[in-house]
Each structure stands twice: as structure tokens, then as C-alpha cells.
Amino acid sequence: MTENAQQQPSAPSTELPTQYAPADVEGPLYERWVDKGYFAADAKSDKPAYTIVIPPPNVTGSLHLGHAFQHTLMDALTRRKRMQGYESLWLPGMDHAGIATQNKVEQQLAEEGKSRHDLGREEFVDRVWQWKEEYGGKILGQMRRLGDGVDWDRERFTMDEGLSKAVQTIFKKLYDDELIYRAERIINWCPRCLTAISDIEVEYQEDDGELISIKYGEGDQTLVVATTRAETMLGDTAVAVHPDDERYKHLVGKRIKLPLTDRAIPVVADTHVDPEFGTGAVKVTPAHDPNDFAIGQRHGLESITVMDERAVITAHGPFQGLDRFEARSAIVAALRSQGRIVAEKRPYVHSVGHCSRCKTTIEPRLSMQWWVKVGPLAKAAGDAVRDGRVKIHPEDMSKRYFDWVDNMHDWCISRQLWWGHRIPVWYGPDGEVVCVGPDEQPPSGEGWKQDTDVLDTWFSSGLWPFSTLGWPEQTEDLRKFYPTDVLLTGHDIIFFWVARMMMFGLYAMDGEVPFRTIALTGLVRDERGKKMSKSFGNVVDPLDWMDKYGSDAVRFTLARGANPGTDVPIGEDWVQASRNFANKIWNATRFALMNGATVEGPLPEPSKLSATDRWILSRLNKTVAQVDAFYEDFQFAKLSDALFHFAWDEVFDWYVELSKTTFQAGGEAAEVSQRVLGEVLDVTLKLLHPIVPFVTDTLWTTLTGGESVVVADWPQDSGFRDDAAEREIETLQSVITEVRRFRADQGLQPGQRVPARLSLDGTALAPHEAAIRQLLRLQPEGDSFTATATLPVAGAEVALDLSGTIDVAAERKRLAKDLAAAEKEKAQATAKLGNEAFLAKAPDNVVEKIRTRLAKAEEDITRIQAQLDRLPQQ
Numbered sequence: 001m002t003e004n005a006q007q008q009p010s011a012p013s014t015e016l017p018t019q020y021a022p023a024d025v026e027g028p029l030y031e032r033w034v035d036k037g038y039f040a041a042d043a044k045s046d047k048p049a050y051t052i053v054i055p056p057p058n059v060t061g062s063l064h065l066g067h068a069f070q071h072t073l074m075d076a077l078t079r080r081k082r083m084q085g086y087e088s089l090w091l092p093g094m095d096h097a098g099i100a101t102q103n104k105v106e107q108q109l110a111e112e113g114k115s116r117h118d119l120g121r122e123e124f125v126d127r128v129w130q131w132k133e134e135y136g137g138k139i140l141g142q143m144r145r146l147g148d149g150v151d152w153d154r155e156r157f158t159m160d161e162g163l164s165k166a167v168q169t170i171f172k173k174l175y176d177d178e179l180i181y182r183a184e185r186i187i188n189w190c191p192r193c194l195t196a197i198s199d200i201e202v203e204y205q206e207d208d209g210e211l212i213s214i215k216y217g218e219g220d221q222t223l224v225v226a227t228t229r230a231e232t233m234l235g236d237t238a239v240a241v242h243p244d245d246e247r248y249k250h251l252v253g254k255r256i257k258l259p260l261t262d263r264a265i266p267v268v269a270d271t272h273v274d275p276e277f278g279t280g281a282v283k284v285t286p287a288h289d290p291n292d293f294a295i296g297q298r299h300g301l302e303s304i305t306v307m308d309e310r311a312v313i314t315a316h317g318p319f320q321g322l323d324r325f326e327a328r329s330a331i332v333a334a335l336r337s338q339g340r341i342v343a344e345k346r347p348y349v350h351s352v353g354h355c356s357r358c359k360t361t362i363e364p365r366l367s368m369q370w371w372v373k374v375g376p377l378a379k380a381a382g383d384a385v386r387d388g389r390v391k392i393h394p395e396d397m398s399k400r401y402f403d404w405v406d407n408m409h410d411w412c413i414s415r416q417l418w419w420g421h422r423i424p425v426w427y428g429p430d431g432e433v434v435c436v437g438p439d440e441q442p443p444s445g446e447g448w449k450q451d452t453d454v455l456d457t458w459f460s461s462g463l464w465p466f467s468t469l470g471w472p473e474q475t476e477d478l479r480k481f482y483p484t485d486v487l488l489t490g491h492d493i494i495f496f497w498v499a500r501m502m503m504f505g506l507y508a509m510d511g512e513v514p515f516r517t518i519a520l521t522g523l524v525r526d527e528r529g530k531k532m533s534k535s536f537g538n539v540v541d542p543l544d545w546m547d548k549y550g551s552d553a554v555r556f557t558l559a560r561g562a563n564p565g566t567d568v569p570i571g572e573d574w575v576q577a578s579r580n581f582a583n584k585i586w587n588a589t590r591f592a593l594m595n596g597a598t599v600e601g602p603l604p605e606p607s608k609l610s611a612t613d614r615w616i617l618s619r620l621n622k623t624v625a626q627v628d629a630f631y632e633d634f635q636f637a638k639l640s641d642a643l644f645h646f647a648w649d650e651v652f653d654w655y656v657e658l659s660k661t662t663f664q665a666g667g668e669a670a671e672v673s674q675r676v677l678g679e680v681l682d683v684t685l686k687l688l689h690p691i692v693p694f695v696t697d698t699l700w701t702t703l704t705g706g707e708s709v710v711v712a713d714w715p716q717d718s719g720f721r722d723d724a725a726e727r728e729i730e731t732l733q734s735v736i737t738e739v740r741r742f743r744a745d746q747g748l749q750p751g752q753r754v755p756a757r758l759s760l761d762g763t764a765l766a767p768h769e770a771a772i773r774q775l776l777r778l779q780p781e782g783d784s785f786t787a788t789a790t791l792p793v794a795g796a797e798v799a800l801d802l803s804g805t806i807d808v809a810a811e812r813k814r815l816a817k818d819l820a821a822a823e824k825e826k827a828q829a830t831a832k833l834g835n836e837a838f839l840a841k842a843p844d845n846v847v848e849k850i851r852t853r854l855a856k857a858e859e860d861i862t863r864i865q866a867q868l869d870r871l872p873q874q
Helices: 022-035 065-083 098-111 121-135 138-146 161-176 230-235 290-299 324-337 375-386 395-405 457-461 476-481 491-508 542-549 551-560 572-594 611-632 636-665 668-688 693-704 723-745 766-776 808-833 836-841 844-870
Strands: 049-053 087-091 180-190 195-197 202-218 221-227 238-241 255-257 264-269 281-284 341-355 363-372 391-393 425-427 433-435 484-490 515-521 524-526 568-570 754-759 778-780 789-793 796-800
Touching: 022 138, 022 542, 022 551, 022 693, 049 065, 049 476, 065 087, 065 138, 065 484, 065 515, 065 524, 065 542, 065 551, 065 611, 087 476, 098 121, 138 542, 138 551, 161 180, 161 433, 161 457, 161 491, 180 290, 202 230, 202 255, 202 324, 221 230, 221 238, 221 255, 221 281, 230 324, 238 290, 264 290, 281 290, 324 341, 375 395, 375 491, 391 395, 395 491, 457 491, 484 491, 491 515, 542 551, 542 572, 551 568, 551 572, 551 636, 551 693, 572 636, 572 668, 572 693, 611 636, 611 668, 611 723, 611 766, 636 668, 636 723, 636 766, 668 693, 723 766, 723 789, 723 796, 723 844, 754 766, 754 778, 766 778, 808 844
Parallel strands: 049 087, 049 484, 238 264, 391 515, 484 515, 524 568
Antiparallel strands: 180 195, 180 363, 202 221, 202 341, 238 281, 255 264, 425 433, 754 796, 789 796
């Protein structure tokens, strides 16, 4: 009664070890999957394609919880699609991580007392390749530990030959279409990494600085400007005021003296200046501030660079050779000695940009760089989402995407590094500039030199969805697997990577989108919701948890927290609980096998099934439908929760327990239930497999004798429903739950047997008397039976003889004490809530807490009084 097609099985086994040991199972099982070629996709297949390209981790990186989280979800998607009959490709690879990798090798050289300049460019790049082969790619082995079902034969690297050709091809195409250009602009410069970095690689944080107000000019021609970077005044070439500011109209067009220098600078009128902010006058340093650069362009101002690439002062004078921060203090002291300081504020907390890699304070710097003209590319990327060709999930994340692509600035793509894709442009002796494509010969002869910069790492990553499939060649892989289906990634790199793949994919592939759906996840945090950071001491190595609890436990914990677009808290207790779930699956399947559960033969007709069997099959089909719907909506937390409660609560805690009496009785009913239990476990293990692949494959192959659940058919909802059976079993569950609660209230031990008389005639519970007695530890009434407590439940009646099982006097005394405490709590809460003066002064949250206490006390009084009423009379 589920559409659950089977492979041709070998003989199933009934043997399972008493305990599940993940360490003994996971490694060998994963290698078996790879050796069998289960994850290898066939471009020649007639099956429909399903493609995900992995967000390429840095070659320098190792597996962290964020990787494990996203990889678990991508693996679940591709495993399910493979089981559904798709030619499923999950393509792996790594990013060359230009700055990070170059830094690693430069650190090695520094330990040898050398720098990259001692080696020269070619030898240094060779050294980086050596480092990559020896140390890089650690994360790939860790992905195997996690169970990633990727096609290892298609593994790519952004610096490999094919992807390098793709980079050169698209650079040439963009250059020829005048979408790449070279210009002198203000860029974000890292004095530690000695390279430009993009806007989105700058991390802003609140720093304690200083705000210095300085008097410029002399006599009646003075202005006061304020700055947090006093050292940049050496490069000032103007003071700007708003054209409508009456305070300064008499100075516009005049020149005033720049302190500490022999220069006079003009006062210019510019609408960029906010007359309400500060003094309404701002110093203009075109070579060291992006807004000042724009003002300088509008007014034809000179740009004077006063710092070198290491942020050391180069302006002639007493400050030359000082680091920027040393110069800041020295310049303020010099201005103070001249009486130029009007005000000083310390600390002055303000937002300061830092390099995302080394945390060095960024220095805005005028520099000749290569740029992508993003206007038409960004518009196409926005239109593809607006017209529905690409869906962003969750939909409310679309606003962040549009905020970025609709307001994108031209992208600085050159980096002053040696490791990376070198810019394919040559300069001739007479000023010639030649861009060279991959199949073209660069110009030769005296005086020709290639540009020394390399491309931003995100440039090559932006080509990832199509370059990894063979572009610019029209390969079988490209025709079969492009466009990809889902890009699953964190919302934090929607700017870094997602928008750039959209721009380049639409441009290179003639308007074809790179992926149909962008599924955005949150970030993994600790159990208190705090960001994981080494400085906080809360960073977790997922491999430690895998060693301790198994990869399935880590995967299930991560999936169960994966609500679309929201952050994921995780703690070790939750991983331990997931390990317990894996053990529960193991033990329940072991019990089923020991009791003859089977998948052989067709399911019996509904007329031959008990209400319990029909109930579980109805619930099974509803769960299949529910899980499918959640997968299509990327609701991993909900589907994991649904599977957890169905498997643990309904299958293991209820159906298995209710079936024990049937198995013990034997006969045809037992054979029917054995087949139903086999069916339920077969389907449940398949549904769980994409999230917890190791334990499910081990159990499924043992249960069914099939080759592997990895390549089994995904179950389908057959449409079978039996609402009447569901109501009947719900009634049965309510009876058992209510009597269990009563037993616990009376202090009875779970295994303690109690004589009982069950009055079930005329109810749907009559066929379940044996199961009720077994689950509730109720023995038949004897000749001396005396009902000391009677429970009317769901139209039936359960009479219990508790005489001799509990100390009634002691129990009555205990309950009376609890009742008195609850009544006292009620009286206190009622008094406070009746005090008008208190209510007038108390905060709303305090009043609400007292109301909650009153409700709890009233609930306790009702419960305890009912327990007292049920006790035998002495």
C-alpha cells in the first residue's frame, strides 16, 4: 500500500550486531559506494538530469560546521533525486584562494629566511603548486568522512587547465565587449596583504578612534574641519562646503593655507557636503578617500598620494617614513603646538573597515586597477529573478539580492599577487595594449610585458557552474547538466558569489541562467545562538563529533536545525540525542528482524489487515507525502522532525510495541504484521537515507537483501488512507497514555504488574485488550479483585486494584502536602492580582508572570485533587 518498487534482492539477513558502531561501518561503507560508482553521473543517460555544483571550499581550508551543514543538505537533495530516477550530479572542487594560499607559502618562506622576491615569480608559483599538492585539499578527505555523495571523477580546481582556459576566454570576451577596463580609482588596499580587495571583502567593525577638529586658513579666512585620519591632511587639495551654506559663501573660490605644509588649497562648493553635519566643511583628500575622489573629479582637483603600499608616509617633510598610525599622533601633536587644534574627542567610536583575511585596517588608496563594468551584467542578474527564471528561497531573501544587484558598483578585479590567474594583457614599448585569448599567441619582441596582476579569486569562482562542465567547449556534460538545478549556499555570500555567478552565467551562456533555484541557508551558531569564533572559545571541529557520535548523528542534528534562511544553533547535547536516534533505528530494526519482519511478497489486501496495520500504513503514506512536500520547499528541519517523530514515536514506540502481542500469538495475523513491519521499515529507512546514509544503508541491505539503498527507488505515496483506523489507534493511544499517567501519579514502577478489569465491550478497543494489558502491565483480575480506582477513558472503563501495591496513607500525606503548597501559591498570586496599586506600578512582564503562576497553581490543584480522589478509601 505504498508504491515501493524493489530491487532484485539477495536473501535478507536476520543478523545484526547488538550495538551500532559508526566507526566500524562508515569508512568502509563509503569506499564501497565510491567503488561501485553510485555517485558517478552519466552524461549519455536518458534519465532527466539533476545538478548541484558544490560551493568550492578554499584549498587552504578544512571542514568546519558551516561546510558540514551545507554539505549535509546538498547531499540529501542529490541522494533523494538519485533514488527518484534522476541522473544526479553533485560536482566537487576547490577554489585556489589567491590571498590565503599565497600567504601560506610566504609564511613558509619567511621561516626559511626568504621572501617570494628571492625566488622570482615563476619559481614562487611552482612552490605554491607544490604546497597545494602536499597540504591542500585536506577538506576533500573530510568530505568523505561526512558521507558526501559527490562525483569524484569530476573534481575541479579553479586553477586547473580547463578552468584557466574558461577564465581567459571570458576575460577576452568582456574586454572586447568593453565590459572590462583599466582605470585609476580609489580602491580598498590592505597594507598587510599588499593587494587591492573588493568592497565585500571588507569587514566593518566599531573601533575606538579619535575625532580631531582642525583650523585651516588664517585670519578671517579660516574654516574648521574634523577628521578621524589626521595623517591624510598631508594630501588635502581642497576644503568643500555646500553651495547654499551662507556661512562659507564668501570663501568659495578662495584659497586658504593648509597647516603643516607650504600649500594653499581652494574652497569648493559641492552638494555632497551636508551643512548640518559637524561644521559643514570637509577636508578633501582625493587620493585617499572614495567620496573625496568623486569631489576631486567634479572640481578638477589634484590627487596627491601621501602613503606607500605599506601605509608609510611618503610626503616630504618631518613625517616621511612614519607608519600611518605613528604619523597620526605626530601630526596631531604638531598641530596642537601651532594652536590649530580646536577640539579633540577620545575615544571616538566609529565604523572602520578591516581586511576580511588578516584583519588589518583597510587604507583607501588611489591605484590603477582592472574593473568590470557591472551595469548591464547586474541588470540581467536582477531581471532573471524578477521574471521568475530563477527562484530565491526563502522568497523574503530576494530583497537583499535586489539591494545588491540594483546598486552594484563597478568591480575591481585585479589583485597584486603572484598566485592566481594572471591578467592576459600585454603592454608594448610604444603604449600598445593587447588582450590575448586562450587560443592566441601573445605579442613577442623587445619591450612587450604582461600585466603583473592576477584576477580576483571570485572572478574564476563566478564561472563555476559552467566552467566545471567544460565551457567554453560545448561538452556532453555542459549539454546534459547545465543549467544546474539548485545553488544551496549561505545567505552571507549572496554578494560575494551568487550575484557574480548570475552575471557571468547569463553573459557567457547567452541568457541561460546558471541555476534554477537559489536556496539560502543561515549560519551555524552555538547552542546559545552565539556566533562561533576562536576568540569566544566556542568553535567546534565537526570531526571530533563524528569520531564520538558518528557522521549520521552530526548530519541529522544539522538537518533538523535547517529552517530556510535562518541561523542554526547547535550543541553537543543535540548531537548526542541524534546518536540516540540512530541507535533507536538500529535496535528497532534488529527487533523486527528477530521477529520475522520481511519485504518478501506483496502486501496483503486491506481486508486482511488489522486496524493497527492499516493505521501504520496510512500514517506511512501521509509521511511520504509530507516529506516530499518539505523537500520541494527546502524545509529540511520540518522533514527531519517529521521523520524523527514518525520513526521514533509511531513506528518504534507504538507500532512495534502493539505488534508484540501479535508476534507472540503467531499464526496468520503474525505473518501479516511481519510483512507490514518489513514494508514500514523498508520505506522509513529509504526516507531517512538522504539525511542519515550510513546506518540506513547498513540496515536496509540487511532487511531487504538489496544491493544498496543509495540506488534503491524512492518511495511514493500510493494514496492509501484509513482515517477510521487512525482514529481507532488514537483512541487506543489515549487510553494507554492516560492509564500510564495515572500509574505514574500513584508512584507505581513502570514494570509493576497490577490486577485490572477492562470494560471494553461495544467499543473499538475490544480487539486490543491483549495489547492494552501487555503495554500497561495489567494482569487479569483474580477472585479477590477489588476495584480501588476506576478510570473512564474514551468510552471504556479501566478498573484497577491497587491494594497492596502502594502505601495509601503515605501517598495521601504526600499529595496533601503538595496540595497545600499549590493552594498557598494560588492565594499569593490571587492577592497580588487583586491589588490595584501593585497592578498600576508593576511592569507588564511581571504581571504576566504572576498570571502564569496563578494558572499553573490552579492546574496543579485540579490534578492533585483528582489523584487524591482516586486513592483507595481507608
